[in-house]
Amino acid sequence: MNEWLLWARGPMFRFAIMLMMLGMVRLAALNLINLARVAGRSGDKRFPVPAVLRSTAGWLFPRGGALTGHPVFTLSSMIFHLAMIITPIFLGAHILLWERGLGLSWPALAQPLADTLTLAGIVTGLILIVQRMSARSSRDLSRFQDYLLPALITVIFATGYLAIHPGSDPLPYDTVMLIHVVCGNLLLIALPFSKLSHALLFPVTRLASEMGWHLAPDAGRRVAVALDKEDQPI
Amino acid sequence: MHQQPQYTYYAEDFPLEERPRRFLEAFAAILRHSNYGPVLDTYVHVSAKCSLCTAACPVYQATGDSQDIPCHRSELLLRIYRRYFTLGGSLRARFLDSFHLNDEYIDTMAEAFYRCTACKRCLASCPMGIDHALVTHLARWVLSEIGIVPKALLVSVREQLEGETRNTSAIPKVAMLDTCEFLEEELEEIYPGAGITFPIDVEDAEYVFFPAVSDYLLEADTLMGNAAMLHAIGASWTIGSENFDGIDYGLFYSDRMWERIITAQVAEIKRLGGRAMLIGECGHASRSAKEGMQNFIPASERVPVINIMELAHANFLSGKLRLIENAITERTTYHDPCNIARKGWIVEQPREILRHICSDFVEMTPHGVDNYCCGGGGGTVSIDEIRGFRVMVGGQTKAEQIKATGAHYVVTPCANCKKQVSEIIEDFELDVVRTGLHDLFLQAIIMPDGQRPEPRRVFA
Numbered sequence: 031m032n033e034w035l036l037w038a039r040g041p042m043f044r045f046a047i048m049l050m051m052l053g054m055v056r057l058a059a060l061n062l063i064n065l066a067r068v069a070g071r072s073g074d075k076r077f078p079v080p081a082v083l084r085s086t087a088g089w090l091f092p093r094g095g096a097l098t099g100h101p102v103f104t105l106s107s108m109i110f111h112l113a114m115i116i117t118p119i120f121l122g123a124h125i126l127l128w129e130r131g132l133g134l135s136w137p138a139l140a141q142p143l144a145d146t147l148t149l150a151g152i153v154t155g156l157i158l159i160v161q162r163m164s165a166r167s168s169r170d171l172s173r174f175q176d177y178l179l180p181a182l183i184t185v186i187f188a189t190g191y192l193a194i195h196p197g198s199d200p201l202p203y204d205t206v207m208l209i210h211v212v213c214g215n216l217l218l219i220a221l222p223f224s225k226l227s228h229a230l231l232f233p234v235t236r237l238a239s240e241m242g243w244h245l246a247p248d249a250g251r252r253v254a255v256a257l258d259k260e261d262q263p264i
Numbered sequence: 265m266h267q268q269p270q271y272t273y274y275a276e277d278f279p280l281e282e283r284p285r286r287f288l289e290a291f292a293a294i295l296r297h298s299n300y301g302p303v304l305d306t307y308v309h310v311s312a313k314c315s316l317c318t319a320a321c322p323v324y325q326a327t328g329d330s331q332d333i334p335c336h337r338s339e340l341l342l343r344i345y346r347r348y349f350t351l352g353g354s355l356r357a358r359f360l361d362s363f364h365l366n367d368e369y370i371d372t373m374a375e376a377f378y379r380c381t382a383c384k385r386c387l388a389s390c391p392m393g394i395d396h397a398l399v400t401h402l403a404r405w406v407l408s409e410i411g412i413v414p415k416a417l418l419v420s421v422r423e424q425l426e427g428e429t430r431n432t433s434a435i436p437k438v439a440m441l442d443t444c445e446f447l448e449e450e451l452e453e454i455y456p457g458a459g460i461t462f463p464i465d466v467e468d469a470e471y472v473f474f475p476a477v478s479d480y481l482l483e484a485d486t487l488m489g490n491a492a493m494l495h496a497i498g499a500s501w502t503i504g505s506e507n508f509d510g511i512d513y514g515l516f517y518s519d520r521m522w523e524r525i526i527t528a529q530v531a532e533i534k535r536l537g538g539r540a541m542l543i544g545e546c547g548h549a550s551r552s553a554k555e556g557m558q559n560f561i562p563a564s565e566r567v568p569v570i571n572i573m574e575l576a577h578a579n580f581l582s583g584k585l586r587l588i589e590n591a592i593t594e595r596t597t598y599h600d601p602c603n604i605a606r607k608g609w610i611v612e613q614p615r616e617i618l619r620h621i622c623s624d625f626v627e628m629t630p631h632g633v634d635n636y637c638c639g640g641g642g643g644t645v646s647i648d649e650i651r652g653f654r655v656m657v658g659g660q661t662k663a664e665q666i667k668a669t670g671a672h673y674v675v676t677p678c679a680n681c682k683k684q685v686s687e688i689i690e691d692f693e694l695d696v697v698r699t700g701l702h703d704l705f706l707q708a709i710i711m712p713d714g715q716r717p718e719p720r721r722v723f724a
Contacts (some may be wrong), residue, residue: 057309064302071299073559089391100316107314107391168315170330171339176313223352228310228392235306236393242303243398245559249298250520256293257409264422264521 035204038211046215053222054230061234065241072244081240086233103161106154113151114183117144118214123194141194148191155184175224182220186213269371273378273647276418278411284365288348290409295349298519300402304345307399308353310392311335311342317396320389322636322661323379334386334396337376340369341403374412377403381644381658382516383602383637400642404517416646417513421521424509425528431477431509440508443480447488454488454706454717460495462487466502468537471570473503474510474529474553475544476679483682486545489702490572496586496709497579501542507532510549511679512556516643526556533567540568542575545700547601547678548643550610571604573677573701577613580620588716590623591708594672597626599662599685600635601678608633614677614701621708622673628665636661638676640684655691659684663692677701 069075092104118124122138129135139147158180162168189210192199199206220226228235254260268277279286295301317334318324324332331337346353347363357363382397390396407413420432429436435443444462451460463469471494479487494501507528514522533541541557543550554569579585598618604610611632618625630636639658644650662685666674676685677700685698710716 061302061306064305068299068302073561073563074555085388085393089393100319103314103316165315167318167324167330167333168313171313171315171333171336173313225310225312228312231306231310232392235310238303238306239387239393239395239398242300242395243555243559244299245519245522245555246297246299247523247560247562249294250518250523252297253290253293253409253520256297257290264418264426 032204035208035211038208038215042215043211046218050218050221054227057222057227057230058234061231061238065234065237068241068244068246071246072241073247074244076244077237078240079237082233082236085236089232102157106157106161109150110154110158110180110183113147113154113187117147117151117187117190120144121190145191145194148187148194151187152184152191155180155187159184179217179220179224179226182213182217186210186217189213269367269374271371271374271378271412272650272653273414273416274649275374275412276415280367283367283370283410286410287365287370287406288344291344291406292349294402294406294409300398301349303398304342304402305350307338307394308342308346308350311339311394312392313339314391316391317386317389320386322383322385322639323381323658326657326660331376332379334380335390335394337380338394338396338399340373340376341399341406370407370410370412373403374407377407378414378642378644378647378650379653381602381637381639381641383641384606385602385634385637387606388634397642401515405519408518413517414643414647416648417517417643420511420646421513421518421525424511424513425521425524430507430528432511432513433477433481433509435477435480437505440480440503441505443484444503447484447491450484451488451492454720455492455709455711455715456718458495458711458715460491462491463502465505465536466500468539469500469502470539471499471501471542471575472533472536472538472540473501473542473544473572474508474549476511476546476549477509478511478679478683479544479546480508483545483679483700483703485703485706486682486700487702489700489705490544492709493572493576493579493585493702493705496711497575497584498712499575502536502538504532504536504538506535510543510546510553512549512552513643513646514556515548515552522552522556523560526553526560529553530557530561530565530567534565538567540570543569543571545572545677545679545682545702547603547605548641548680551603571610573610573614573617576701576705577617580617586710586712587617587621587705587708588710589620592622592673592704593624595624595626595670596622596673596675596704597628597666597669597671598631599628599638599666599674599676599681600632601676601681602635602637602641604678605635606633614675617701618675618704621704626669626671628669636665638662638681638684639688640680645680645684651687651691654684655687659688659692663688663694666696667692667694671696673697673699673704675699675701675704 120139121144125135125138189206192206196203321334347357377400380400382400384397387395423434424432512525514525543553550571557566557569644654674696676682676698689696
């Protein structure tokens, strides 16, 4: 068991985090290059940055109508996201690992606060899964990954909590830690290849939605030529 | 399959052989030459299937059918994109997923993308920022390239681009001229001696006027209000007799047609030496002209596009357009056409005027950028054979909204919305009068010499 844990914390983690970073850089580069080409091709070359920032900020801090549609979902989703972003980065135990490995360190969250966020992550993760299953509209839309990803994250939160509080842990420490680390690595790997990429693409999609209407002149005629119907009547 | 599929809308016969292959060829050609590829790339990555858009979509709210969830509808096209145009999708298809495009799937899309009114209300509700109306817009273009397009839209565009009359309502030039003459006579009764005219083919005018051409058939009061307002502010304007139609159904089903139509409209402005394109009370015409001008017309040829309510508002603020305060005493409400309101372009302008001329102006809930579509957006209002669905399902929320205001007048400054709201009033038996903003001006404009309108004869 110990070797497996060493492997998960060592080579597997290094592989996962490199893959995640390279994948994210690739996504960012591809998207920016593509959107620059869109602007180059369209008659409308403006980048609607203020509108994109406004709508991004609008969803980072939802209020009004955004909260009234599905209040439980919106609130639990917000708490879930906050827990997921803040806890792994600012957990004292994680920072210790970075310090040991790379000599980097930054201020840690007070442990009671980290615990609260972790428990909130577990509870809201479960709420999100139950909600997805229980509402017909979202159940009909859902794919396998839509259940798998929140479940994976909930498991990471739960095993993390148990690892920090071995006293309340019914399982052997190494087992819990192995599950925690392997699932964490899988999450990192999934980031650039699944819908989790919205961690990076969150504002980019909005930009794309605006730029999508920056149409290319002459595209229609070229399409007609490609389909061999430029001389056909309508 | 040897029989033409029957959709809820009429479509002309289209070739049935190898439809999936031809659909993919058309999709590939469009992706290659247009700008949609990068957008779909981010959409297939981030689409979260969270179902928040269910709270925004009036069609889904009325039917409760999962097929009508915006995210579900968009997935129809995204799935094809993922499968046939991304590496991950083609690998997945090889090992895991047996999805492939077939005739039945194409028929499903042909229905689904014409149940959406492209009102964009769901855009604001999507945490990921996915514009489902854009996916609808693109899917319809691809479908149209294999011959699947509602006949109502197709014949209109055919007449506009290749027909005798060069307009979607097939109004001959002489009939348009007759109508203008008749409307001038009517205006003479409202403002005797004012000499309000519809100037035709005046060269070097500032504004060349493009209303939705159907106004010449259906909306006499709107047109008269337009002419009276332009007269009152002393505008230099004209109607081009070679092309007097602001409608651009390209926005509803084909960028190829969109570009050809705006190009023809700009050619008419250039023929007359006009300096700006003035759009009548019409949402889609305003948006398709504004965006089309920017996207498709070379910078050297572009002219500003302005909606007539913007012009009225600017002159109202400057004091050039004088309006009788509280001229309308009946309770009045305002319906925001999606294409001009959703992005906040024209929301407050007409309201500032209405609050001045109406003593009892009330709002619908919600309104402005968050308004509900009338149910006839995205070209669906022109498709008469789907009226049952469009009015009773798509228009249900709007009917409830209008009713809740208790208004006598619902101001609906868009040719599409006007037709739809009229049908809503009829089918839901609402006790409301549907009107345009400029229609009301015929009771409110004070001419520069102080002349006020004569009371209208009331038609039974």
